[in-house]
Amino acid sequence: MNDFTKNMAQALFNQDKINDLLRKELQQAVNDLLEAELTAFLGYDPYARTGWNTGNSRNGAYFRKVDTQFGEIEIQVPRDRNGMFHQHTLPDYKQHSDVLESMIIKLYSKGVTTREIADLIEKMYGSHYSPAQVSNISKQMIPKVEAYHQRKxxxxxxxxxxxxxxxxxxxxxxxxxxxxxxxxxxxxxxxxxxxxxxxxxxxxxxxxxxxxxxxxxxxxxxxxxxxxxxxxxxxxxxxxxxxxxxxxxxxxxxxxxxxxxxxxxxxxxxxxxxxxxxxxxxxxxxxxxxxxxxxxxxxxxxxxxxxxxxxxxxxxxxxxxxxxxxxxxxxxxxxxxxxxxxxxxxxxxxxxxxxxxxxxxxxxxxxxxxxxxxxxxxxxxxxxxxxxxxxx
Missing domain, CATH: 3.30.420 (Nucleotidyltransferase; domain 5)
Structure with a gap:
């Protein structure tokens, strides 16, 4: 009997414990899949000699919270140094994209710098925006500002x-x-x-x-x-x-x-x-x-x-x-x-x-x-x- 089976047997008569167990297992499974995705993308395992001087490498991760039927899980989405890796394990963050972009524009209007906004969004939502991306999102307001100047x-x-x-x-x-x-x-x-x-x-x-x-x-x-x-x-x-x-x-x-x-x-x-x-x-x-x-x-x-x-x-x-x-x-x-x-x-x-x-x-x-x-x-x-x- 493996550890998961033992833990499941112990939690069998307590629904909260079962949900907590499944949530933790799901979180670990998703994080393992994401790490495997990056390994396949780079073509070498972490710390492997074959990765030396390949021109790209691992570059930490950003955190993202995802709601599941067993509760909220925290995901570590790995990044590569060249910024070319895009994971496919999880769906894009569409449920938050409009909210995040509206928040970025609002924060920009409050005088918060693009770098501060990028850091804040990542800490709050786990979505990684570079300062350049934040700047580009704020530029969505340019046509609206031009229309404001020309309105009757x-x-x-x-x-x-x-x-x-x-x-x-x-x-x-x-x-x-x-x-x-x-x-x-x-x-x-x-x-x-x-x-x-x-x-x-x-x-x-x-x-x-x-x-x-x-x-x-x-x-x-x-x-x-x-x-x-x-x-x-x-x-x-x-x-x-x-x-x-x-x-x-x-x-x-x-x-x-x-x-x-x-x-x-x-x-x-x-x-x-x-x-x-x-x-x-x-x-x-x-x-x-x-x-x-x-x-x-x-x-x-x-x-x-x-x-x-x-x-x-x-x-x-x-x-x-x-x-x-x-x-x-x-x-x-x-x-x-x-x-x-x-x-x-x-x-x-x-x-x-x-x-x-x-x-x-x-x-x-x-x-x-x-x-x-x-x-x-x-x-x-x-x-x-x-x-x-x-x-x-």
């Missing part, structure tokens, strides 16, 4: 936020390059990343091209644009959307002021400037702004002079319903999206090509739009009819 846009947005962030990109050398981003909120309160584009630096010419492209794809009317102080931005907006109004981001203005005053004065100036967007109406805000001029003009004449020059663009948000003012005096909403991109891009250190960066940001943009599809931005649902009345 809604004909009107109540407000559109414009801002640029910088991400490291390698061309010949690597440097941080500008990613131009436009996020809009429709009159019904639904928001989306309208589009983005990549360029070596931020300038009004690139913004103009992006605005014209948005208009050519169907975005005919915008009531309000919000942006920082890029030189020439207001002129570019007037050329493309002459009926739109412009609100300069008050947070950017405050940062600029703080950069030009003494450290000891910054906290006081910042607290006083914040009062400008916390007033009940435009008239009260004007009084606060002018009081700010009077108090600080002597100490910081050049700062106040610059502030007076842009005053027409500082309080435009007061012309709209109070329910949405908290959302339209700054570009904070788009900056939160920028911060997500930066955080997820940080593990990558740099992107090897413009296309890889484009794909990465495209995944973020489409994910954002999917997440907020049909959600109404705070305050907009209460004044939807009023916001619709601003359009023809």
């Amino acid at each position: 846009l809604s004909d009107k947005f109540f407000c559109v936020y414009l801002d640029a962030t910088y991400i490291p990109l390698r061309r010949i050398t690597f440097d941080r390059e500008a990613v131009y981003i436009a996020i809009g909120i429709k009159p019904n309160g639904h928001k989306e990343v309208i589009d983005y584009r990549i360029a070596p630096s931020e300038n009004v010419e690139n913004w103009t091209e992006m605005l014209q492209d948005m208009k050519s794809r169907g975005l005919e009317q915008v009531e309000l644009f919000l942006s920082d102080g890029v030189v020439g931005m207001k002129t570019a907006l007037e050329q493309t959307y002459p009926k739109a109004h412009f609100q300069r981001c008050l947070v950017h203005v405050m940062r600029n002021i703080c950069a030009k005053v003494r450290v000891d004065d910054r906290e006081t100036i910042m607290n006083e400037f914040k009062q400008i967007h916390q007033q009940p109406n435009k008239e009260a805000a004007i009084k606060v702004l002018h009081a700010f001029y009077d108090k600080w003009n002597r100490a910081y004449n050049h700062v106040i002079r610059n502030l007076k020059e842009i005053e027409p663009d500082l309080l435009v948000f007061y012309d709209y319903p109070k329910q949405i003012r908290a959302s339209i005096y700054s570009t904070n909403m788009i900056e939160s999206f920028n911060n997500v991109i930066k955080r997820k891009a940080k593990p990558k250190a740099e992107f090897p090509t413009e296309q890889s960066l484009d794909t990465f940001i495209g995944i973020q943009a489409m994910s954002y739009n999917e997440r907020y599809f049909n959600r109404i931005h705070k305050g907009f649902g209460q004044v939807q009819d009023t916001l619709e009345s601003y359009f023809d």
